Amino acid sequence: MGRVHSQAWRSVGAFYDLPVRPALAALAGRSRDHAVAAARRFGWAAVESDWKDLIDRDDVAIVDVCTPGDSHAEIAIAALTAGKHVLCEKPLANTVAEAEAMAAAARSAAARGVRSMVAFNYRRVPAVALARRLVADGRLGEIRHVRAIYLQDWLVDPEHPLVWRLRRDKAGSGALGDIGAHVVDTVAFVTGQQVTGVSALTETFVNERPLPDAPGTGAVTVDDAALFIGRLTGGALASFEATRYATGRKNSLRLEINGSLGSLSFDFEAMNELWFHDATLPGAEGGFRKIIVTDPGHPYLDAWWPPGHGLGYEHTFTHEVRDFLAAIAAEEDPTPSFEDGLRVQQVLAAVERSAAEESRWTAV
Amino acid sequence: MGRVHSQAWRSVGAFYDLPVRPALAALAGRSRDHAVAAARRFGWAAVESDWKDLIDRDDVAIVDVCTPGDSHAEIAIAALTAGKHVLCEKPLANTVAEAEAMAAAARSAAARGVRSMVAFNYRRVPAVALARRLVADGRLGEIRHVRAIYLQDWLVDPEHPLVWRLRRDKAGSGALGDIGAHVVDTVAFVTGQQVTGVSALTETFVNERPLPDAPGTGAVTVDDAALFIGRLTGGALASFEATRYATGRKNSLRLEINGSLGSLSFDFEAMNELWFHDATLPGAEGGFRKIIVTDPGHPYLDAWWPPGHGLGYEHTFTHEVRDFLAAIAAEEDPTPSFEDGLRVQQVLAAVERSAAEESRWTAV
Amino acid sequence: MGRVHSQAWRSVGAFYDLPVRPALAALAGRSRDHAVAAARRFGWAAVESDWKDLIDRDDVAIVDVCTPGDSHAEIAIAALTAGKHVLCEKPLANTVAEAEAMAAAARSAAARGVRSMVAFNYRRVPAVALARRLVADGRLGEIRHVRAIYLQDWLVDPEHPLVWRLRRDKAGSGALGDIGAHVVDTVAFVTGQQVTGVSALTETFVNERPLPDAPGTGAVTVDDAALFIGRLTGGALASFEATRYATGRKNSLRLEINGSLGSLSFDFEAMNELWFHDATLPGAEGGFRKIIVTDPGHPYLDAWWPPGHGLGYEHTFTHEVRDFLAAIAAEEDPTPSFEDGLRVQQVLAAVERSAAEESRWTAV
Amino acid sequence: MGRVHSQAWRSVGAFYDLPVRPALAALAGRSRDHAVAAARRFGWAAVESDWKDLIDRDDVAIVDVCTPGDSHAEIAIAALTAGKHVLCEKPLANTVAEAEAMAAAARSAAARGVRSMVAFNYRRVPAVALARRLVADGRLGEIRHVRAIYLQDWLVDPEHPLVWRLRRDKAGSGALGDIGAHVVDTVAFVTGQQVTGVSALTETFVNERPLPDAPGTGAVTVDDAALFIGRLTGGALASFEATRYATGRKNSLRLEINGSLGSLSFDFEAMNELWFHDATLPGAEGGFRKIIVTDPGHPYLDAWWPPGHGLGYEHTFTHEVRDFLAAIAAEEDPTPSFEDGLRVQQVLAAVERSAAEESRWTAV
Known part of the structure; x- marks a missing residue:
């Protein structure tokens, strides 16, 4: 980092x-x-x-x-x-x-x-920022469905050592807090809505792992995966998943949103692409459109290269500090605020409570 | 039909x-x-x-x-x-x-x-049958994650009439029974495992629709969408979704499975393709492989055209009656049996109970 | 057949x-x-x-x-x-x-x-017919570029026998006449334009193959691959390729057209999809749209299944005989006519002459 | 730049x-x-x-x-x-x-x-460097086909001004030298082979454009597009294209190679992906594999982020200066050398001569 x-x-x-x-x-x-x-x-x-x-x-x-x-x-x-x-x-x-x-x-x-x-930082992926703009402009209409998952696979190998991210005292939670937090925030950012309640499952698939700096093994004290369903303030059904055991998925933060007027789909593994379906076009021409988000008119793109010359993971941070500096200079509060971070934390806590109580519905 | x-x-x-x-x-x-x-x-x-x-x-x-x-x-x-x-x-x-x-x-x-x-009939999609074969051959190892969703969009239009599929007395349930049943069965077929319990949400987004053969409107008495999470007999986490409100998704029955040795991904909208990740290959060469399931060595394909000349929806039924006739002639019980159908029904019933009781965990 | x-x-x-x-x-x-x-x-x-x-x-x-x-x-x-x-x-x-x-x-x-x-028959792929409709409706504007290739791989194996398709006396030519003819016709159909001249290369990679019904080998007397560039009547640049040595490509008839107002892209390996870029939409929303060509409003689709339930190779022939029968009943001349077939033949002949004369420009 | x-x-x-x-x-x-x-x-x-x-x-x-x-x-x-x-x-x-x-x-x-x-710089796209490694390791076998095209669309608008890249005295040639040069070099790099001869077409679609810094218009004196076919030293058939009129294609440098043992496919618009077909795997499992080229074992990747956290256009230059500095320090000649640049220039000159003489076959 x-x-x-x-x-x-x-x-x-x-x-x-x-x-x-x-x-x-x-x-x-x-x-x-x-x-x-x-x-x-x-x-x-x-x-x-x-x-x-x-x-x-x-x-x-x-x-x-x-x-x-x-x-x-x-x-x-x-x-x-x-x-x-x-x-x-x-x-x-x-x-x-x-x-x-x-x-x-x-x-x-x-x-x-x-x-x-x-x-x-995923708020500063240009494709994600464009997604928010389309939702904010009403292009999706009323939102009915959100699917937000974050798949990695770096723990599939049971010999991967017990790094700090696998210890509750250091990391708080596992996949949930590390990557689940990202999708919860991304949903809030793109839809402008909050999660109102959840039913959740969590799982630790491998319970003992080699210590990173000593012989022997130690206990994994966090979740390996978290899976939850919930509702958003606007009434949409939402599903969330975070795992480090999705073999072959390297950093697949995926978002799909279906609204009454259109839909969006995104996968960070192809971070320069946003898929947009505009249901107001004639049906026989309808389809998900692969927008290559590298045009000067796209969020953050005025500063970079000609169209089609993609950005990388690194640039989400460049955009982040740009926005932070701009807000400081403008004497405005930047987003996401600590309040936004707190709301994510409240969702994560509700997920852990629900998972601990047989996936009981838990209000956030 | x-x-x-x-x-x-x-x-x-x-x-x-x-x-x-x-x-x-x-x-x-x-x-x-x-x-x-x-x-x-x-x-x-x-x-x-x-x-x-x-x-x-x-x-x-x-x-x-x-x-x-x-x-x-x-x-x-x-x-x-x-x-x-x-x-x-x-x-x-x-x-x-x-x-x-x-x-x-x-x-x-x-x-x-x-x-x-x-x-x-989706068991008879050659790509789905190939998925089962790969799982049965141990190519995925231990299964950790299953994502099974079925997205359609034909109810997005609130003027779509109140056909029999939207009436509980005729159809039993809505998206859940019509298309959710398919993904529940497909998961059972491909993984060889059963759902042991669920937490579920259901929703009816549009409650009144025009009568199909009379003036006025009538009440929609089934779910428009169902969303549930659960566990499989082998311990995997599974998520399911069925909806008729996924704008732009026409018939997107999607399945993704992650195991300790590999992963699979399928979408019926591209029914002749199966994506397979074999994690036993060297890492630098690893990737999801788009298998075009039209070779003579693929399930059901010996009867059809040269490679690359795809099949359609219709042929899942040709395969189905072929298997049924073959079983009758061989004096064997074909699958899926009514017992298999009952098991799906039990999952659907558990989903409905869970949804009715604040997504309480409900054993199947 | x-x-x-x-x-x-x-x-x-x-x-x-x-x-x-x-x-x-x-x-x-x-x-x-x-x-x-x-x-x-x-x-x-x-x-x-x-x-x-x-x-x-x-x-x-x-x-x-x-x-x-x-x-x-x-x-x-x-x-x-x-x-x-x-x-x-x-x-x-x-x-x-x-x-x-x-x-x-x-x-x-x-x-x-x-x-x-x-x-x-590829004229009767609904996606190809939709492509023609979009071009005919002026949605692409003036056509500048056409890329039309047909890739198969069934001759990569040098042990594949010397079937009749590999003998000039029976087949006339090799990949050129068998599959190159299809892309030449498809371009004429979709663009409404003809090839005016070509420069061509042909190649036979494997010259001797096992006889199919006798011991020993025989000479391959046709091309294994043909590659040519040309111009269309409207001034567009066009490239064509036909080969049976494109390892991993099973039946990849691909067409891409770029016009002043839009573009189209198609691959028969995903025969139910047509990609359309409409450059008249606002730039920041622009992108190639994956149209799943299964809606009732799409060519030939009123007769088949609900949206998203794809067709297969077989149905291109159903459509073909439908159109033939309809023309007979209407006392009209169906297309493609023998005249259209002759024009394709003339292009193939020009390709062979050009290839035989060091890829000299050869008018059709 | x-x-x-x-x-x-x-x-x-x-x-x-x-x-x-x-x-x-x-x-x-x-x-x-x-x-x-x-x-x-x-x-x-x-x-x-x-x-x-x-x-x-x-x-x-x-x-x-x-x-x-x-x-x-x-x-x-x-x-x-x-x-x-x-x-x-x-x-x-x-x-x-x-x-x-x-x-x-x-x-x-x-x-x-x-x-x-x-x-x-495109030699330093990790996916392109991985393609070269696979070819050099013999994974493709004997190369039969190469398709190398570079599509942009920034000249589709006839009001785009007459910038220096559109003037022969400044730029030498148009799409040919600007982007065609890249694909010619990329083919040489990945295959290790040279173009031995070409037949070519070039075209200028818009002949007059607004002057960038004065009223009125001026003549476009370079090609807008170049299309050529040729052969490589190893006997493969190769096709090339460079255009700035491919509506909707922003920076689509595409390469596809078919060999006797496998195939590769790449598109810079998805620069972190390389598609690889390994024909030595069992046929029923065969397919083009989407390798997300972000693993530590991939070329240049040891310096960057965790898997799945993609790079951008910018990093091709970082890799380029890295290799240049490393060669200087090691007292070795870096590649591509000026000799390599000269060879590309010779191909471009052959293309221009061929296009000027009715696409006559022109040895390089």
Whole structure:
């Protein structure tokens, strides 16, 4: 995460006209050696081995929190309190309580002109932003169905070690919080609606894995997969899935939406494409249209290359920091806010409660 | 349904070498005029206006039941009792009780050498049969995930009339029984596993529709869409969806299965294609393979055209009657049996109960 | 070919309302045993072992010529002279001279109300017919580019025997006449334009193959592949290719057309899909639209199944005989005419001349 | 071009471990104001308004030539003579004579340890590099067919102004040199074979266009499209096309190769995907496999993100400068060499001669 954030901060000013151009002031990392190496590689001017020292620096106006979820609340709240704008990786926190504290801190900071944003970078995929625009413009009509799934396969191998993402104390949850959070947020972003309740199943397929830095094995304490159905505020039926066991699916964040006037379909594995069906066209000509989202008129695309010269994963972060900087300069609150991050956290918590109670319907 | 069944009976003997070749003896229909016209068109030798007369005929050895679901039980049981082999359209019945009675009748008939089969024709899509073969051969390993959805859009228009499929008394249920039944059966067929329990949501988006043959409107008394999650006997997580409101999706029966050794993906809108990921190949060469299921080595394909000359919807029925006739000649019980049909019915009933009780987990 | 034609004749009346309904009067085949078996299988009422006897029959009004190309001219001309309507398989003939004689016979027959048609069945793929409709309606504007290729792979295996299609005396040419003829005709059909000249390459990759019915090998005397570029009457640039060595491509007849207002793309391996780009839509929404050509408003589709229930290769022949019968009943000349078949033959001849003379530009 | 090259030079050291890390010393541009703005934006330390001054600088070890083609020879030869390593944009030159002079200069410079490379960046698409690896490893067997086309549509609008790329004096040729050069080089790279001769057609569809910086119109003096067929050194048949009039195709560089053991297919509009058919697998499992080329084992991918997190157009340049720097450090000649660029130029010249002489076969 640090690498791609660094690249975004370094590159954004070369492509977007910004009222302020960021300088890479200082990088904090617990291992000073690693931090020094990373700083040299990415062009950070200084290094701190304690994040508190970073917050104390006068030459730091923005803090970008890329740590595991268990430290988000402490760092972000301290930074906001110190008057630093904060961009915080997702999920916002490991618990609803932490997320609530962060949202409260963000509200209070906003009153003082200090901005905060949670880094749901998939909102900044141009095709996803175009999807939102089409929905907001009413092109789908009333939304009836949403399917949002996020498939990876990096845990299919039972010998994959017990990294921090597989430990509840560090990561909060497993596939649910890591990638399920993304699809929950993406649905909220694209539809403008919230999940009102869920019925959920979770599963851990492999319970013991080799320790990453010692002999022996340890217990996997998070979900490997989460599957849930729910309803949105507008009445749509929605299904969600997050798994790291979808053999052959590398990073397949898929969204399909059916409305009374049209439909949309997206898969991050083909991130420059959005499929749009416009049911208001004559039926005999109707079909899902593969929009290659690389035209100057598409979201974020005015800054880049000629049509058909696609963007990559990296650029979602470039767009993210662009929007964050633009909001700071405009003295506006950027989105997704910590409040948005809290709402995602509340959905994740409802999913875990439902799964723990035989998939009982659980209001969010 | 009658048209495509008739075409299958007429065509099967021209393409498959069968121990018996069917003759189209008689067609029964409540409207004699319609039946006479249909018989002339499709080559049925005689016409009856009461199905009971059909069963009484000596020249009828097989009864193919294509009526709405509310009459399946009565007709099928009578035919079996009279010693006629029975092919019955899906869903097997409108209630579990009826399906149980039919399964009992089928067991009893089988003991007398009288065969029965429920017409889940999607089992006879060559790509679906190939999927089953790959799973049965262990090519997917342990199955972890199943996604099975069936999307249509013919009810998006609120002016679509209140046809019999939208009335509970005739159809039993809506999208759930009509197309949800297909995906439940297809999952059972391909995985060889059963659904053990579900949490479900159902919805009726448009509650009043124009009457088809009178002024005014009437109440839609079935579901427009059903969404449910569950588990399979082998431990996999499974999600299901059936809807007639998926704008732009015409007949998208989709199946995706992820196992420890591989994955499969299928969409009936491209019915001659099966996507297969073999995770045992070297990683750098790995990918979902688009198998065009038209080779002589593929299921059912030895009878047809050169490779790449695809089949259509119609041929799933040709394959179905071929298998039915082959089983009769071999004095074996064909599949899917009425027992299989009953199991599907039990899943549908569990879905309806769960949906009625706030998506409570409901064992099948 | 005989199988699929027979099935079309048997089925057409069951699906289309026709002023006349065909009866399968008699089948001619040099091997009486084979003919008897085929007649029984497909329901032909009688058998002849000499095609001349077939033409003499009073109960035969239509002759459908499915023999290899070297006998087309003799049979078709005799049948037309005898007052029989003639449907003749493609390519129309093995030489331009034969095709000219056939076209002359057809003109003369037409004056007497006797109809003829060449069986370029791919015109009757609904997606191809829809493509023509879009072009004819001006939806593509001025056509600039056409790419028409036909890829198969059944000769990749050097052990494939020396069947009649690989012998010049029987087949006239190789991939060029067998499948290249189809793409030349399809371009003429969809664009309404003719090829005005070509530069061509042909190649035979494997020169000796096992004899099919004797020990030893024999010489391949036809092309394995043909590649040519040309211009259309309207000024478009066009490229063509036909090969039986495109490993992994089973029956990939592909067409792509770019015009000033839009584009089309088609591949027979997904025969129910037509891709259409409408450049008059706002740019940010533009994209190739996958039209699933199964709606009642699509060509030929009013007779078949609900949307999304695809057709197969077989149905192109059902449509073909439907159109032929409709034209006969309407006392109109059906298309493609023998004149159309002659034009294709002239293109093929120009390709062969060009290839023989170092790909010299050769006017058609 | 300057923007994407700058971004590559700035980013390469952050992702790849390089023996030398580039510093952005100086940017030359005829307009000092533009150059200053660009330098500030992309981090170039200094600015020159004459490229000769750039070459004179002691702090410049590498010259990256991004000017229109008419100045490539002069600049590149001067830089090589001055002992600077040279990366030169494609096409190498506007004429064969210039390209020959450049190749001679490159040979002479190489003898002194001065390196040169032509910037055919599509070689550095990971999927294209993987295609080459598969061919080089013999996975395709003997190559029989190559189809290489490059489709854009930015000239469909007749009001698009007469930019320098449409003037022969600046650009040498039109679609042929701009994008046709890419596909010619890509074929050479992937197959390891050269074009031995061609038959060609070129066309200019719109002959007058608005002047970009003055009232009135001017003549388009280059081709809008080029279409040619040829043979490769190994005997394969090859077809090529380059056009800026393929409505709806934004940047569709497509390559399809059929060999005796397998096939490959690629389209830059989905740049992270390579389709591979392995004909040595059992036939019933065969199919084109969509390899998502984002795994650590794929070319260039060890430096980037987790699997499934795709790259963009920009990264082809990052890879290009990485390889260039690595070759300089290793004291090896990088590829594609100026000799490779010359060979492409010879093919383009043969195409133009053939097109001028009625598509006569023209040896390269």
